[in-house]
Amino acid sequence: MTYKVAYIIGSLSSTSVNRKLVGAMIADAPQDLEFVEANFSQFPLYSPDLEADYPQVATEFKTILEEADAVLIASPEYDRSIPGGLKNAIDWMGRPWGSNPIGGKPLYVVGASVGSVGAALGQAAVRQTLSFFNPLNMTQPEMFLQANADSFGEDGRFVDAGTQAFVKSAVEAFAEFIRRHA
Numbered sequence: 185m186t187y188k189v190a191y192i193i194g195s196l197s198s199t200s201v202n203r204k205l206v207g208a209m210i211a212d213a214p215q216d217l218e219f220v221e222a223n224f225s226q227f228p229l230y231s232p233d234l235e236a237d238y239p240q241v242a243t244e245f246k247t248i249l250e251e252a253d254a255v256l257i258a259s260p261e262y263d264r265s266i267p268g269g270l271k272n273a274i275d276w277m278g279r280p281w282g283s284n285p286i287g288g289k290p291l292y293v294v295g296a297s298v299g300s301v302g303a304a305l306g307q308a309a310v311r312q313t314l315s316f317f318n319p320l321n322m323t324q325p326e327m328f329l330q331a332n333a334d335s336f337g338e339d340g341r342f343v344d345a346g347t348q349a350f351v352k353s354a355v356e357a358f359a360e361f362i363r364r365h366a
């Protein structure tokens with residue numbers, strides 16, 4: 185059996201280390217996980233005024249999440265919290281009122297930052313917001329990584345073997361969590 189994992193990158197940066205982090209996870213993920221991105225880069229800023237004409241990009245984002253067995257979010261923290269673009273996407277995701285494409289699904293929130301805090305507070309804020317949607321949070325192993333562009337090799341993995349081994353063990357743990365709960 186194959187499990188579909190929708191992943192969301194919390195950064196709009198074209199050189200995002202969080203996107204690279206997901207690449208490093210996918211590089212060593214078990215074969216029964218299939219990854220598909222739910223991308224929010226073209227979302228308008230949420231306003232109730234726009235809801236009647238619900239954006240196609242948000243519909244596509246929600247459909248990817250609805251069709252997924254599990255959700256992976258890799259995000260930086262901005263000013264010790266959720267980057268605005270990601271929060272905006274979550275606001276759209278829950279509209280119209282009652283929409284919930286992630287309820288009951290295995291969710292793993294991870295993150296990387298150039299700073300030593302490793303996006304820990306941003307991740308906590310993402311989990312707090314998403315708790316409203318009642319996902320099945322995998323809370324261990326916590327992935328608070330300090331990384332920059334030089335942290336990754338040409339094969340997409342972390343240059344540091346210990347870090348890549350940790351990332352591999354984490355994605356294996358997520359796979360096991362999905363097998364048990366999806």
Ligand SMILES: Cc1cc2nc3c(=O)[nH]c(=O)nc-3n(C[C@H](O)[C@H](O)[C@H](O)COP(=O)(O)O)c2cc1C
Nearest residue numbers: 195197200201202260261262263264297298299301
């Ligand atoms: C507006 C803004 C706020 C930031 N705030 C934090 C912060 O609170 N903590 C932190 O560790 N890094 C912070 N950073 C640095 C980011 O962690 C760093 O730019 C990281 O590479 C962003 O992830 P990305 O490469 O996936 O976009 C901030 C960066 C920006 C642009």
